[in-house]
Amino acid sequence: MAPVKVTKICCTLKCPHIRVTIVDLNQARIDAWNSPDYKLPIYEPGLEEVVRQARGRNLFFSTDVDKGIQEADLIFVSVNTPTKKSGVGAGFSADLTYVESATRRIAAVANSSKIVVEKSTVPCRTAESMRTILEANSKPGTRFDILSNPEFLAEGTAISDLLRPDRVLIGSLQTPEGKDACASLSDVYANWVPRDRILTVGLWSSELTKLAANAMLAQRISSVNALSAICEATGANIEEVSHAIGYDSRIGPKFLRASVGFGGSCFQKDILNLVYLSESLHLPQVAAYWRQVVEMNEYQKSRFSKTVVDTLFNTITGKAADTGDTRESAAISLVRDFLSERAYVTIFDPKVEEAQIWQDLSEACPSMTLEAIKKQVTIAPSALDACKQKEAVVIATEWKEFKEINWETVYAQMTKPAFVFDGRLILDAEKLRKIGFTVKVIGRGDRL
Ligand SMILES: NC(=O)c1ccc[n+]([C@@H]2O[C@H](COP(=O)([O-])OP(=O)(O)OC[C@H]3O[C@@H](n4cnc5c(N)ncnc54)[C@H](O)[C@@H]3O)[C@@H](O)[C@H]2O)c1
Numbered sequence: 001m002a003p004v005k006v007t008k009i010c011c012t013l014k015c016p017h018i019r020v021t022i023v024d025l026n027q028a029r030i031d032a033w034n035s036p037d038y039k040l041p042i043y044e045p046g047l048e049e050v051v052r053q054a055r056g057r058n059l060f061f062s063t064d065v066d067k068g069i070q071e072a073d074l075i076f077v078s079v080n081t082p083t084k085k086s087g088v089g090a091g092f093s094a095d096l097t098y099v100e101s102a103t104r105r106i107a108a109v110a111n112s113s114k115i116v117v118e119k120s121t122v123p124c125r126t127a128e129s130m131r132t133i134l135e136a137n138s139k140p141g142t143r144f145d146i147l148s149n150p151e152f153l154a155e156g157t158a159i160s161d162l163l164r165p166d167r168v169l170i171g172s173l174q175t176p177e178g179k180d181a182c183a184s185l186s187d188v189y190a191n192w193v194p195r196d197r198i199l200t201v202g203l204w205s206s207e208l209t210k211l212a213a214n215a216m217l218a219q220r221i222s223s224v225n226a227l228s229a230i231c232e233a234t235g236a237n238i239e240e241v242s243h244a245i246g247y248d249s250r251i252g253p254k255f256l257r258a259s260v261g262f263g264g265s266c267f268q269k270d271i272l273n274l275v276y277l278s279e280s281l282h283l284p285q286v287a288a289y290w291r292q293v294v295e296m297n298e299y300q301k302s303r304f305s306k307t308v309v310d311t312l313f314n315t316i317t318g319k320a321a322d323t324g325d326t327r328e329s330a331a332i333s334l335v336r337d338f339l340s341e342r343a344y345v346t347i348f349d350p351k352v353e354e355a356q357i358w359q360d361l362s363e364a365c366p367s368m369t370l371e372a373i374k375k376q377v378t379i380a381p382s383a384l385d386a387c388k389q390k391e392a393v394v395i396a397t398e399w400k401e402f403k404e405i406n407w408e409t410v411y412a413q414m415t416k417p418a419f420v421f422d423g424r425l426i427l428d429a430e431k432l433r434k435i436g437f438t439v440k441v442i443g444r445g446d447r448l
Contacts, residue, residue, distance in 0.1 A: 006044060007119070007151055008076060010162040012054035014192035021060045023068035033061040043351045046159035066109045074185065076149075077102050077130075078119040083269050092276035094123055094269070103130045107137035110144075115181045118148045121214075121270055123277050124207045127171075145181035147172050148203050150210035155264060168198045171206020178203075211277070214270040215290055220255045221262045222296035228258035228443030229303060238443025239425060258443040260396055260423030261300040263330040268294055301330055304442060305337035308421050311440055312392060330423075331396035336364045339376050346378045348386035350401050354379050384410065392419040398426055411435045 012020045024030050032041040034055075038048050051059070062068060069075060079098035084090050099120055106116060116134065118127055127146045134144040148171035153161040168189045172182035186198050201209070228238040238258040246253030262268070271294050278287035331347075338345050347357060361373050380386035383401045387393055387410045395402050403426055411418055420432055422441045429439045 006042075006047060006153065006158050007078075007162055009047070009050055009054065009059060010159060011188065012057075012059040013050050014163070015188065016058055018188065019058045019060070020054075021062055021068045021071065023062050023065045025063065025065060027063050030061050030063050044158045045156065050159065065105060069106050069109050069114075070111060072114065074115045074117060074188070075106060076117045076119045077106075078151075081120045081122055081269075082265075083272055089276050089280075092272045092279075094121070094273050094276075096122065096126065096129075099126065099130070100133065103133045104137065106144075107134045110142055111139060113141075113143040113145075115145045115147060115184060117185065118146060118207075119151055121150060121210050121266070121273075122207060123273055124204050124211070126207060127203045143177075145172070145177055146203070147178075147181055147185055148206035149185060150206060152210070152213060163192065165193060165197065168193050169206050169209055170198065170200050171203040171209075172200065173203055211270050211274045214267055215274050215293065217255060218262055218267040218271055218297070219290075219293045221259070221267075222293045222300075224256050224258050225261065225300040225443075226296055228300075231258075231443045232307075232445050235445035237445070257425055259300075259330070259425070260304045260334065260442060261297045261330040263332075268297070301333045302337065304421070304423050305334050307440055308334075308338070308392065308394060309341055311419060311421070311438070332360050332364045334394060334396055334423075335361060335377065339365060339368065339373065342376070344376055344378075346380050346386045346390065348380045348383050348401075349397075350383075350399055384413075388413045389415055391415045391417075392421065394421045394423065395426060396423050398424050402426060407432055407435055407437070411437060 008020045008022060011018065022030075022033065029041045032039060033051070038052060040048060040051060055061075077099060079102050081094040081096060081099060084093050084095040099118075099122060103116070106114065116130065118130065127148055131144070131146050134146070138144060148169075150169055152165065152167075152169075170182050170185050170189075172178035182200050186195075186200065189198050224238065224242055227241060230236065231238040231241065242256040242258065243253075245251050246256050271290055275287045275291045275294075278284070278290065335345050335347065349357065357379055358370060358373070361377065362368075362370050365373060383405045387405075391414070393410070393414075416436075418437050420427065420437045420439045422429065422439065425442060427439070427441075429441050429444070432439045
């Protein structure tokens with residue numbers, strides 16, 4: 001996932017006259033952004049080149065939050081807003097602790113007027129709470145205008161999304177001051193975004209649009225995944241169905257690929273947020289409608305792990321499977337399910353650090369100690385190593401390593417019969433069958 005800081009990093013490329021300072025309380029992250037060999041804290045194609053060009057010129061990284069606030073005219077609040085783990089709304093509503101403390105800090109240290117931009121994904125009307133905090137705590141003579149400017153980037157294509165966005169959305173109060181603030185931020189984007197793609201709307205519409213966009217995207221995935229279950233049961237092929245429905249110009253071809261389910265931190269969190277918002281507004285039918293998108297995703301993940309278990313002779317206890325990627329929670333759910341079947345799992349991920357994988361697994365398997373997890377899980381240095389002497393390969397992500405690997409060599413090194421489960425529709429199943437694999441593909445029925 002590409003943290004939203006990437007937005008401002010991209011801005012430095014297009015606006016050399018604007019100085020951008022990224023401040024974060026997390027020293028390790030800032031050190032990584034400043035590292036001499038560009039070992040950045042996140043991976044995103046093209047990001048390193050942008051940081052190499054701009055760092056030290058008009059892009060700076062620091063833990064001196066107060067200085068950052070005092071020097072800035074425009075402040076983007078891009079802190080994390082995870083789903084609440086306890087208290088009112090636990091499991092659904094967004095935890096706004098970090099938004100609140102960042103806002104309080106701005107109010108406490110700002111000694112001149114600021115435009116505060118809400119960049120984090122937040123529930124509708126959060127800007128109102130931020131305004132209350134800022135106005136109640138500001139110094140005389142300082143004024144704050146609040147804008148909502150949600151981020152629509154997608155992981156993996158963040159840089160191109162930001163450099164050539166479908167649209168930029170800016171929400172403001174419809175007062176003369178609010179509109180002026182909105183115009184100032186529009187002018188920044190206008191350095192590289194055509195004016196007709198900069199949409200200016202009311203604050204609450206802007207906040208709701210972000211949740212709505214993610215809910216609609218996730219709904220498309222859940223819809224196609226629901227159809228993939230019907231395909232498997234009937235002998236239809238989800239790729240043929242998606243391709244054919246995508247030709248309808250009212251539907252369009254994008255985001256119609258069946259998969260093992262959506263992961264990452266944004267879709268689920270944002271829909272749960274919408275569910276909570278609907279419930280708080282006493283709209284239980286609306287809440288139930290959106291909740292079903294998340295439930296279908298959970299069903300798809302468990303359906304896929306059940307396919308693996310059923311195919312491997314109803315039990316995978318003691319069997320060895322390999323899976324890719326961990327930061328994507330669909331892969332983590334699969335590994336958790338396999339561990340509960342007491343299978344041995346080898347993970348390969350070309351980008352996620354080992355420490356992160358262990359942390360994700362520990363969080364997903366709270367009933368197991370890390371030592372117990374490590375007895376069943378191995379992290380492999382390459383896709384080929386991950387497949388050696390395994391009975392099954394489970395593809396949970398679209399990393400190119402799985403497409404480019406030499407499947408003849410993989411087959412030669414695997415225990416027979418050798419199984420491949422393609423949860424992302426990235427492999428040529430026919431070619432693999434010719435090599436000798438037994439192949440199961442999501443959304444494809446065996447019956448012809
Ligand atoms: N990552 C994405 O692709 C994406 C896309 C769209 C929207 N968003 C939204 O953007 C927000 C941030 O996402 P992210 O992925 O960058 O999160 P993140 O967790 O990677 O980064 C948030 C950072 O904020 C820092 N922080 C927390 N409180 C602070 C404070 N008071 N002062 C200074 N720093 C503080 C943390 O140390 C952390 O490094 C979330 O609301 C998310 O929903 C993310």
